[in-house]
Amino acid sequence: MVVVSAPNPPAVVRSASLVLLLAFLPIGSGLRGGAVPTGATAAAAACSRTAMPQCTSEFERFNPYLKEMIATAEQISRRGHGILATDESIPTAGKRLGTVGLPNTEESRRSFREVLYTTPGLSRYISGVIMFDETFRQTTGDGARFTTYLQDEGIVVGVKVDTGLQPLAGTDGETATQGLDGLAERCRAYYAEGARFTKWRAVFKIGPGMPSERAIFENAHTLGRFASICQEHGLVPIVEPEVTLGPGDYTIEHAAYESQRVLSHVFRALNTHDVVLEAMLLKPSMVLPGLDAIIAENDQEEVARLTVKTMMRSVPPAVPGIHFLSGGMGAEEATQNLQLLQRACPDSPWALSFSYGRALQDAVLKAWAGEPENVAVAQELMRELARVNAEAQLGVWNEEHPSPGAERVLLPKLSYSSERGPAPAGLFNW
């Protein structure tokens, strides 16, 4: 058995967790001292994610947050809901704001996020919002913290905790994601201030010799470390291995092959770090051919078929939700593909859902463009985009898209760590 590197919790936490653990065990469990479950009861408990699992590692046995994290992951992944990703770093947010002529000031970033978060009825479709550290501390114009505002609406708040990409030496422009230093302290602070999940993005490119073994090992390892540190501090990790949509004429089958290679290493690393699969979420990319590939008529069905196949081959059913990023797909394409995934796998063991940034935000940003008189129209669009994606998650979307025919959005996502200026004053010395 893998020995856990986490320090033993103090005796008081140990005994509290034992009480908690006993409370989780099904009434009939032999471990509670009651009757040993028989036949159907035992079988049903074994294949339920929410009936508390028998803890198989020290890490989960003594984790006082286990039950809460499992419930949070299930809540975020509940059917007919998805995640709104608004965790762009400052340079990336600036690029996006620049497309409608807005300056990259703290106030522009805050105002746009206020438009998104205060959309009436958002929580009917959105179960979680991912924030950037700066946004996590910001408030609405009325002075309510965004975190409190969203929680009051029933939306779970999370934070991106990686600090961006750095070149990985010895590779042809591949990257390693930074941010493990001080992560435990940051998680403690985020939890105390109301965050209940985190996100970490690793990027893999497809190209000659890529993704390399080196990039896969490095990034799988840091994803495993990130996830276990977060779970140790009560935060559900969203593990994001993005096989990025890029130039090249590689086929969709090749993209599926490389995605499976990446995901299999990532789950190996998650297991190495005893990450509790029921208490995490996966945020991968859909399987897409290279941007220069010749595309067949039935391309989107192929995307759904190979995406599902890749997930079936790589992701254990214990994981409650797979929340795809939009990765540059147009807004309509992202919704169509999400719906096709449900059709391709109606009985999937995990929720096949969304955690979209660009596909949910781009049209809203254009509609708003920084003008107060446009807020109502922009929020109407935000709600409609959330609604059609929530319906696509259920496989029941059947009307015109609110942002029809939207082009792919291939503005680069910049690396915070390589592009940032001086470290932001404040809590963490990034």
Ligand code: 13P
């Ligand atoms: P996109 O949906 O724009 O790809 O962004 C989601 C995200 O959080 C990527 O890190």
